Amino acid sequence: MSDSEQQRDLSRRNFIRIGAAGGAIAGLGALAAVKITRDGKQTSDDAENPFEYDLTELAHIDPALMRYRPADTIARNLKDAVDLQASADGRFHIISADRVITYDENGAVVATINLSAPAHCLALDDSGAAYVGFTDHVEVFDAKGARRAAWAPQGDRAYFTSLAVSADHVFIADGGNRVVLHYNVAGELIGRIAEKDPQRHIDGLLIPSPYFDVAVGPSGHLWVANTGRHRLEAFTFDGDLVRTWGHATMAIEGFCGCCNPCHFTFLPDGRFVTCEKGLMRVKVYRADGTFDGVVAGPADFDQDVAEGLSVTPAAPGVGPIAAADAAGRILVLNPATGILQRFEPIA
Amino acid sequence: MPDDTPHSTRRDFLTGWVRGSALLGTGALAGVLSGRSQATETVWQIDPDKCIQCHRCATECVLTESAVKCVHAFAMCGYCDLCTGYFEPRPNELNTGAENQLCPTGALQRSFIEDPYYQYTIDDKKCIGCSRCVAGCAAFGNGSLFLQIRHDRCVNCNECSIAMACPSEAISRVPAETPYKLKRVNET
Numbered sequence: 071m072s073d074s075e076q077q078r079d080l081s082r083r084n085f086i087r088i089g090a091a092g093g094a095i096a097g098l099g100a101l102a103a104v105k106i107t108r109d110g111k112q113t114s115d116d117a118e119n120p121f122e123y124d125l126t127e128l129a130h131i132d133p134a135l136m137r138y139r140p141a142d143t144i145a146r147n148l149k150d151a152v153d154l155q156a157s158a159d160g161r162f163h164i165i166s167a168d169r170v171i172t173y174d175e176n177g178a179v180v181a182t183i184n185l186s187a188p189a190h191c192l193a194l195d196d197s198g199a200a201y202v203g204f205t206d207h208v209e210v211f212d213a214k215g216a217r218r219a220a221w222a223p224q225g226d227r228a229y230f231t232s233l234a235v236s237a238d239h240v241f242i243a244d245g246g247n248r249v250v251l252h253y254n255v256a257g258e259l260i261g262r263i264a265e266k267d268p269q270r271h272i273d274g275l276l277i278p279s280p281y282f283d284v285a286v287g288p289s290g291h292l293w294v295a296n297t298g299r300h301r302l303e304a305f306t307f308d309g310d311l312v313r314t315w316g317h318a319t320m321a322i323e324g325f326c327g328c329c330n331p332c333h334f335t336f337l338p339d340g341r342f343v344t345c346e347k348g349l350m351r352v353k354v355y356r357a358d359g360t361f362d363g364v365v366a367g368p369a370d371f372d373q374d375v376a377e378g379l380s381v382t383p384a385a386p387g388v389g390p391i392a393a394a395d396a397a398g399r400i401l402v403l404n405p406a407t408g409i410l411q412r413f414e415p416i417a
Numbered sequence: 418m419p420d421d422t423p424h425s426t427r428r429d430f431l432t433g434w435v436r437g438s439a440l441l442g443t444g445a446l447a448g449v450l451s452g453r454s455q456a457t458e459t460v461w462q463i464d465p466d467k468c469i470q471c472h473r474c475a476t477e478c479v480l481t482e483s484a485v486k487c488v489h490a491f492a493m494c495g496y497c498d499l500c501t502g503y504f505e506p507r508p509n510e511l512n513t514g515a516e517n518q519l520c521p522t523g524a525l526q527r528s529f530i531e532d533p534y535y536q537y538t539i540d541d542k543k544c545i546g547c548s549r550c551v552a553g554c555a556a557f558g559n560g561s562l563f564l565q566i567r568h569d570r571c572v573n574c575n576e577c578s579i580a581m582a583c584p585s586e587a588i589s590r591v592p593a594e595t596p597y598k599l600k601r602v603n604e605t
Contacts, residue, residue, distance in 0.1 A: 121472040121521065123552035128506055276533055278495020279559050298497060298533070318499055320507050327557030328497040348501070348557030 128320050128349060129368040135322060137354055137363030138400060138413040140370065144177035149408035153191045153232075154401060156393035162401055163200070164410075165192045170200055170211070175395070177410070183215040193233035193240070195255075201240060203230040208242060208257070221257040229280060236286040239307055243294070245282040248275040250294055252307065263309045264294050272311050273299065281332035281347065281389065288340040289357075297329035302342070302359070315359025320349070323361040332389035337398055345402075347389025352402055352413075365400050365413050366390070459590040461577045462598050465563035467587035470548035470555070474564055477582040478546075484571035485546030485564050485579065487524070487539050490600040493561035496534040502554030502562045503527055503537055519549050525562075541567075560600065568596050 153165040160175045167188045172181040183200065191203035198213030206228035210219040224230075229246030240253040241263070252261035266274025275282070276298025283295040291304040291312055301316030320326045327348035334344045341362060342355040352365040371390070391403045400413045463474070463485065474485035498511055503525050508517035513527055524543035528536050546564055554562040566579075566588070580588035591598065 119472045121475065121547035121549045123470065123506075123519070123549055123556065125506060125556065278497045298495065300499075328495060328499050328501050329558070 125349060125368075128326075131322060131351075131364055131367040131369070135364045136367075137416060138365040139416050140366075141399065141412045141414040143409060143411050144175075144401070145173065145410040147408050148403060148410055149405070151391075151403055151405050151408065151410075152189075154391045154393045154403045154410070155192050155194055156395050156401060157194050157198070158196075158396060160395060162393060162395075163192060163194065164403070165189050165202070170202060170215075181215060183211055185209070190230055191232045191243075193235040195235045201233050201235055203233045203242060205229055208233070208240070208253075210257075219257055221253070224251070231280055231282040232284045234284045234286045234292065236290075236292075239286075241284050241286070241292055243282045243284045245277045245280050248277050250284055250292065250305075252309075261307075261309060263292065263305050264296070264303065270309070270311060276329075278329045279332075281329065283331070283333045285335060287336055293334070295331055295334055297332065300325040300330060302331070302334065302344075315355075322351070322353070322364065326351070330389075333391045335392050335394055337394045337400075338396060339398070343392045343394055343400055345390045345392050350390055350404070352390055352392055352400070365392070366402055366411075370402075370411075371404055371407075458593050460568055460573055460593050460596045461566050461571060461580060461588055462591045462596060463564050463566055464587050464589070464598055465560075465565075465600050467585050468548070468551070468564055469585045469587070470552040470564075471584055472547050472549075473582045473584075474579050475545045475547040477579045479574060479578050480570065480572070482570075483546040483579075484566050484568075486541055486544045486567050486570075487546065487548070487550055487562055488565045488599070489537065489539055490561045490563070491536075493559045493600060494537065495559055495561075496530060496536060497558065498533050498535055500527070500535065500537055500554075501557040502550040504553075506553075519553050521545075521547060521549065525550050537562075563600055565597055565599075 148164060148166060150167040151164045154162060156162045161180065162173055162175075164171050164173070168185040170183040170185065170189070170192060171179055174180050185202060187204055189202045189204050193201045195201070199218070200211045202209050202211065206223040206225065208221045208230070209217055212218050224244065224247070227246040228244050230242055231245045232243035234241040238255050240255060242251040242253065244251055249265050250263040251259060252263055253259055264272065264275050266272060275294070275296050278298045281295075281297055285293050287293050287304070292307060294303045294305065296303050300318035301314050303314045304312040306312060316331075317324045318326075325331055325344070326346055330346040330348070331344040332347045334342055337343060337354070340357040342357070342359070343352065343365065344355060345352050350368050350371045354362040354365060356362050388406045391405065393401045395401065398415060401410060402413060403410045475483050478484055503519060504511065504517055505519050510517060515523065518525070522543045522545055524540045524545070526538045526540055528538070530536050548564055551562045551564055554560055577588060
């Protein structure tokens, strides 16, 4: 083979090599730029969404604000859960569709009450009796799970979202009628609280979504989540407005979105634990309403998804639910993934 | 010994082949016609529960202005002052200033009803189906804003280019007599 033939042969070989390498690079580039979609067809992978609704920056929480850390995961697969309550004996109770399930502090089921229909909310009194809120009425069960009473329904517009019990008083948050109904333990309606009343300087409730929580605080006042106004309001049992706190902001010290806090509860020392939907956050506020710190932020709930648990797309705006045990630990239920976690204070 | 076995002659073979081909062709024609008939009885639509607000409805439609528009289920709306479908995540103020609006074309209109309620309506001519408002509403609110293929605009392509690009497979054919998948208030 002459030199010229050899050169020509090498050139051809090089050409083929270069072509193959270039083709491979082009192929890899094409793979990166396209995406297989339904029916095996390809579409451009448009990572840059010019219309993206981006909450990434807002979801970041300064680590210095974290006051709690995850201690353990108590239960999973609680996707039907809609309410969570802790009792003084260390147990906690969940409304899951048409059942009240009681767990010990290790997450073992110790009791179940079967209900006649899916319920929305739950409260327990000091005797262990359970008050269960359905769409338009309340049923009462004794500590052994036997039904003792079914109170009169409150009409087509009623939509009960939360219950609170204190001694002889039962308070029902009726989101459909935007009012807190005040009952005695015998099931007699004795008052209506938080309705608009300019003479008593009460603005009235703004409840854009079916999240409307009530609880009786350590000071003996009835606290009401006026979610559309992004604040908590305290009333006497006679319906006088005592004080309010809270404001709307995406910043960490306030309540975000259209209607928050979606749930709240109290720590044994009187501080508030608040839950927000949308940008899922669980935070602690001091008894005077000033911001204290964060229990769980969006990253904690993203972890649920990272573990392979999907969020129900048909249930937008689902928010976490919190309860506090006697030791000051906070139980947080994410209904979207069905995970119940316990958070403990950072020493 | 005579051979009694019936023979298939070349003519028989060809005749049978031609008959078979004719039958096959008729069947194929019937299939095509049937397919066309079926195509006219179904239309494309978005399942709002599967939509992940990826924006492709705005960019993948064969029409210059997408056939996809936002629609509003008023019965589900909270009529909020701070509407997360209307306002940027961190608005300067809760007013109609363009800098506060989430919609890139100003298609979502805000009007005062009575204290403290506001109504939000969609200007179809401005809506490009980008789903930003849908994402904002779904993230914090009741999900009352959602996308639908508008059949006064859709040309009902055999292969919907948006459906092919849709990463959540939210678009499928539905019966033409029920062409929309609307959101409704949950009765329970």
